[in-house]
Amino acid sequence: MYQYDQYDQAMVDARVEEFRDQARRRLEGKLTEDQFKPLRLMNGLYLQLHAYMLRVAIPYGTLNSRQMHALADIADTYDKGYGHFTTRQNIQYNWIKLEEAADLLADLAKVEMHAIQTSGNCIRNISSDHFAGAAADERVDPRPYAELLRQWSSFHPEFSYLPRKFKIAVIASDSDRAAMRLHDIGIKIVERDGALGAAFYVGGGMGRTPMIAPLIRDFVPLDQLVTYSEACLRVYNRHGRRDNKYKARIKILVHEMGAEEYARQVEEEFAHLLEQGVEPPLAELERIKGYFKPPRFRHPSESWDLSRLEREASAEPSSRWDDGFGKWVRRNTNPHKAPGYVSAVISLKPVGGIPGDATAAQMHLMADIARDYSFDECRVMHTQNIVLPHVEIGRLHALWQKLEAAGLGTPNLDQIDDIIACPGLDYCSLANARSIPIAQQISERFAASGKGEMLGELKLKISGCINACGHHHAGHIGILGVDRKGVENYQLLLGGSEAEDVALAKITGRGFDEAGIVQAVETVADVYLDQRQDGERFLDTYRRIGMDHFKEALYG
Amino acid sequence: MKILTGNDLRTGAVIWWDGLNWSPHIANAVDAGEEAEAILAREEAARRVNAPYAIAAEATGDGPRPAHIKDRVRALGPTVRPDLGYKAARENGWDWVI
Numbered sequence: 001m002y003q004y005d006q007y008d009q010a011m012v013d014a015r016v017e018e019f020r021d022q023a024r025r026r027l028e029g030k031l032t033e034d035q036f037k038p039l040r041l042m043n044g045l046y047l048q049l050h051a052y053m054l055r056v057a058i059p060y061g062t063l064n065s066r067q068m069h070a071l072a073d074i075a076d077t078y079d080k081g082y083g084h085f086t087t088r089q090n091i092q093y094n095w096i097k098l099e100e101a102a103d104l105l106a107d108l109a110k111v112e113m114h115a116i117q118t119s120g121n122c123i124r125n126i127s128s129d130h131f132a133g134a135a136a137d138e139r140v141d142p143r144p145y146a147e148l149l150r151q152w153s154s155f156h157p158e159f160s161y162l163p164r165k166f167k168i169a170v171i172a173s174d175s176d177r178a179a180m181r182l183h184d185i186g187i188k189i190v191e192r193d194g195a196l197g198a199a200f201y202v203g204g205g206m207g208r209t210p211m212i213a214p215l216i217r218d219f220v221p222l223d224q225l226v227t228y229s230e231a232c233l234r235v236y237n238r239h240g241r242r243d244n245k246y247k248a249r250i251k252i253l254v255h256e257m258g259a260e261e262y263a264r265q266v267e268e269e270f271a272h273l274l275e276q277g278v279e280p281p282l283a284e285l286e287r288i289k290g291y292f293k294p295p296r297f298r299h300p301s302e303s304w305d306l307s308r309l310e311r312e313a314s315a316e317p318s319s320r321w322d323d324g325f326g327k328w329v330r331r332n333t334n335p336h337k338a339p340g341y342v343s344a345v346i347s348l349k350p351v352g353g354i355p356g357d358a359t360a361a362q363m364h365l366m367a368d369i370a371r372d373y374s375f376d377e378c379r380v381m382h383t384q385n386i387v388l389p390h391v392e393i394g395r396l397h398a399l400w401q402k403l404e405a406a407g408l409g410t411p412n413l414d415q416i417d418d419i420i421a422c423p424g425l426d427y428c429s430l431a432n433a434r435s436i437p438i439a440q441q442i443s444e445r446f447a448a449s450g451k452g453e454m455l456g457e458l459k460l461k462i463s464g465c466i467n468a469c470g471h472h473h474a475g476h477i478g479i480l481g482v483d484r485k486g487v488e489n490y491q492l493l494l495g496g497s498e499a500e501d502v503a504l505a506k507i508t509g510r511g512f513d514e515a516g517i518v519q520a521v522e523t524v525a526d527v528y529l530d531q532r533q534d535g536e537r538f539l540d541t542y543r544r545i546g547m548d549h550f551k552e553a554l555y556g
Numbered sequence: 557m558k559i560l561t562g563n564d565l566r567t568g569a570v571i572w573w574d575g576l577n578w579s580p581h582i583a584n585a586v587d588a589g590e591e592a593e594a595i596l597a598r599e600e601a602a603r604r605v606n607a608p609y610a611i612a613a614e615a616t617g618d619g620p621r622p623a624h625i626k627d628r629v630r631a632l633g634p635t636v637r638p639d640l641g642y643k644a645a646r647e648n649g650w651d652w653v654i
Binding site for chain 2: 026027029033047049050051052080094095096097098099354425426427429431434436437440483486487488
């Protein structure tokens with residue numbers, strides 16, 4: 001875990017009091033909304049359809065139990081008893097009162113959290129692999145580098161008024177679990193000749209103009225990570241389109257300038273910055289690494305592996321290995337680097353539920369479970385679920401029983417009902433159509449028919465507008481809600497991926513109404529079931545047979 | 557008809573112009589007609605409402621029904637949480653929904 005030092009705490013506390021004064025002046029009429037809006041947005045406070053909405057930053061999705069308890073308390077005290085975990089590994093509260101917002105921020109600060117830089121044209125919360133520090137396939141824990149970049153980018157005066165918002169993701173595995181190449185900067189820790197370095201992908205993103213970030217430099221020594229990042233930002237800050245909001249993201253700059261020319265200018269700036277000596281001393285990185293030391297894993301756990309678990313659990317009927325516990329283990333756990341351990345995923349996608357929503361009671365429970373089963377740590381996934389990074393295999397059954405009892409044991413990681421959905425028109429002032437009801441209907445339909453069980457990995461993502469918070473461009477199946485003469489209409493997209501096989505989904509054709517889009521997803525699933533060959537995921541079949549088979553079934 | 561809406565400055569709650577004041581109940585919204593812009597300017601300046609605007613609506617037996625779905629969602633609360641929002645607080649819901 002990151003830890004605040006005295007300066008961090010002092011800065012965040014001062015920011016709370018500054019905001020308290022700003023809110024007071026707004027309520028007293030000394031500030032107009034036009035004057036106040038940029039100030040509240042700098043503190044993550046939006047005005048949405050029904051009320052103010054607060055977006056809280058969760059650095060690379062990491063929380064300890066104390067913080068998760070605090071988020072639950074905030075849901076109870078300041079909201080209507082729930083929160084919404086987002087595709088940026090953050091949490092949002094939907095019913096915040098302006099007159100209470102400063103008190104809320106003060107409560108957050110007590111647990112080393114804030115809402116700074118969760119809005120505005122600045123560097124947003126740094127995201128990372130939700131299995132960081134645990135995954136069997138990672139080269140190194142990426143979180144110290146994410147934390148270094150977070151500290152560098154927090155309150156950075158030069159990058160507080162960029163042409164547009166800026167998102168950075170850091171991973172350290174060949175498997176991409178953070179949609180790395182769909183970020184403004186995607187950093188992948190790589191190894192060359194025994195040394196670790198960073199590959200920089202710059203100019204990716206979703207939104208109205210989706211782009212996959214091209215490789216700008218294949219190896220930056222890790223002791224130059226901040227300097228190279230600063231060079232990337234400087235070139236963007238200098239040439240980004242401030243005249244047109246829709247062309248202001250770095251992806252447009254890199255595309256229009258050309259990746260080669262952009263890279264050339266970054267190299268020039270990089271050389272200049274190296275002379276300036278902006279890189280933090282290595283001692284600082286070492287200090288940060290100290291916060292991310294692996295927990296003290298228990299050696300007796302080495303006698304456990306998933307084969308032994310299956311052998312013992314399947315011999316015990318009450319464990320419901322085939323349709324209950326075993327299914328959850330197979331789907332909701334990920335290999336761990338420590339023998340006898342796995343990472344386990346708590347699904348926030350019960351059948352018919354609201355993707356990413358959790359009640360205060362569920363948050364309290366997840367906090368207690370993180371404390372008791374995962375060395376006091378949990379993570380928010382960009383897919384709107386929660387990870388317990390370090391769970392002993394021998395304790396999985398007890399854990400699953402607790403989750404099941406609380407409605408948190410749905411075994412659906414990366415299945416068709418593990419749907420990413422933005423808040424959509426039910427909450428968001430930017431949305432054109434509702435996302436959540438579509439997700440609910442799809443998950444209910446596939447559960448009722450039993451067809452969901454037959455599909456295997458199938459990632460479905462829904463956005464309620466072109467801003468793509470629901471990552472529809474990256475869905476194996478994507479759905480985009482649009483406004484068609486005042487009526488909700490849904491476009492269907494196929495073939496996207498945000499993983500290491502990154503691809504942008506393509507639109508099938510004309511859109512569907514609410515009932516029609518649910519049927520269309522089932523039609524697409526039927527084509528896959530009919531056409532798939534042994535071992536093929538939906539995405540594999542789509543790539544082999546192409547769009548036409550699906551269009552024929554959808555439109556005749 | 558043309559009705560006026562905005563958010564309460566302190567709480568952020570959705571409110572509607574009832575002719576004299578701002579009401580949380582859309583059923584109380586009145587036709588502002590040609591006075592709309594003047595009322596909006598006056599009320600916002602007096603900090604009695606935040607980010608107000610005028611919308612088109614049709615009169616129904618259950619009161620005004622906003623022409624655009626976004627304002628219907630604002631009026632009734634999230635459709636996925638019928639336990640929250642204004643509709644939940646009213647004994648008899650509307651005939652019109654989304």
